[in-house]
Amino acid sequence: MKKTVLVTGGNGFLSMQLILELLKQGYTVRTTLRLLQKKSGVLATLKANHAVNLGNLNFVVADLTSDTGWQDAMQGMTYVLSVAAPMFSTDKAHINDAKDGILRILKQAQLAQVKRVVMTANFGAIGFSNKDKHSVTTETDWTNFDEKGFSLYEKSKAIAEKAAWQFMDKSSSNLEFTTINPVAILGTSLNEHVSGSFGLIKSLIDGSLKMIPNIPLNVVDVRDVVDLHIRAMTNPKANGERFIASEDGQISLPEIAALIRKARPQLSDQIPTKIMPNWIMRVGAPFSKQAQEGKLLLDINRNVSNQKAKQVLGWQPLSNNEETVLGAVDSLVKYDLLKK
Template sequence: MKDCTYVMSVASPVVMGSVSVTDEQSINKQAVEGIQRILRAAEKTNVKRVIMTANFGAVGFSNKDKSSVTTEEHWTNPNEKGLSVYEKSKLIAERAAWDFVNATENHIEFATINPVAILGPSLNQHMSLSFQFVENIARGKMKRIPNIPMNIVDVRDVAQLHVLAMKTPEANGKRFIATAYGQISMPEIAQLIKKERPELASKVSTKTIPDFAIKIGARFNSEAQEGKLLLEMNRNVSNQQARNVLGWTPSYTQEEAILASVDCMRDYHILK
């Protein structure tokens, strides 16, 4: 990091599906140690500021008051039932990062970007977890779709937000939720793809899974527990801090981000 003014920490261990308690502890440890190594190196080499790509899972998954607005002041409870291993690891890593920064003598400048589900164009054929659920809908792998609301942000807007957080003096010491305006449900995503990409329409199902079925399944199944949490959490999410402090405004709607993902997967022949 010699001669670096800014550092962005954008990577973290990713896991899909169920894992053992031992594996979960290992993933959490990797996530924490990864950001701590970066912060220690930055401190030693007099880096001015570190920007961490955190996650909305660290912010709003415990706020179930749907009459409220979720902001950067919220923190997810790490013991929240249904919280995925990935979301929990990002939460624990961000907490550890803030603890490290607050304990350092030099008080290295630090800020986090906490994006909701990221969609939009991809640089290559590697598909994130967010991409995969869109692929599953577009390819007809999901015969019935849970009526889960979502918040989405375009990857290009997330990239811009990182740069603004890096360069804006007032960003130091703050978290920034990255989200486009509003929310959209999974069935609405299916309907959008059917309407705007009619060549895929015959494969896309718009049949839904009743909410009560997910809630019953949550008693016995970890994936259903995650679905229940996603149903219950508040999706009225604010990006006001990013707008006020950084002058950031999302350039792409949720619908544009979704369709850009679909088109990207077609370009890479993932969807045909």
């Protein structure tokens, strides 16, 4: 019989894809929601995407900012996929909310004798301080939390991951821990709830940009992130490891714009044709938080290795950069998300 899995934040972009695949593979799945009213929407989305074994899915109300509900959520679970993050605020006072949330998960998982927690971390914790374009960014790298242009969201996630590793280093329990660190997650969405990375694609085709920043990106299809989570959950070699989730290679915003013009010409009218010179962003960085964040994206190394996931977990990307981008484009159109 397949083991039991807790997926946190069941109405999220990635969480619903994980639930869909876990049910398909025969797992018994429990998921948390901040509000039980969201249950009907999750079930409707799963049914619309041909979910099987829905009788193996149950819901618990729990919020990462409170202990309430987590004991019930963890009861009888073999694995925990810690996907959800607290509601994000740009107020610096809430910078540690994500840290407090993952520590709450780990403590409750220990008490419930969970076998392994897999945390959805992010690439921001790994690759935003490596500016050597001739190097390769790997899981051994850590971003300097005081990096200029490091957004509060990225910083909060990085602080959370570091705190989780420090907690596990001091722990004497048998709980196992792994992180998946995705780059920009795109691909096809199950409903109108998409990842924050979709905003990059949306900005290219909704008329909000006059020029395209010449920023290179690493992207990953949500299906590949799902695959990696499940492999990391079950593979004995994954314990104590970080894994970058990325398609092979990289793709720039101008290349993405050209791809959309060619593959989805009906959307080309509002896509800018001019590329923003890099100096504009560099000059603006001292005066604009947005420009400072953009300058950091210009400066960091994008030679990102996904070899560890391939070698340790036997993972191979299901998608590539172009398919991943077009999946996101089609979802933006399908769910009418291109309106400003």
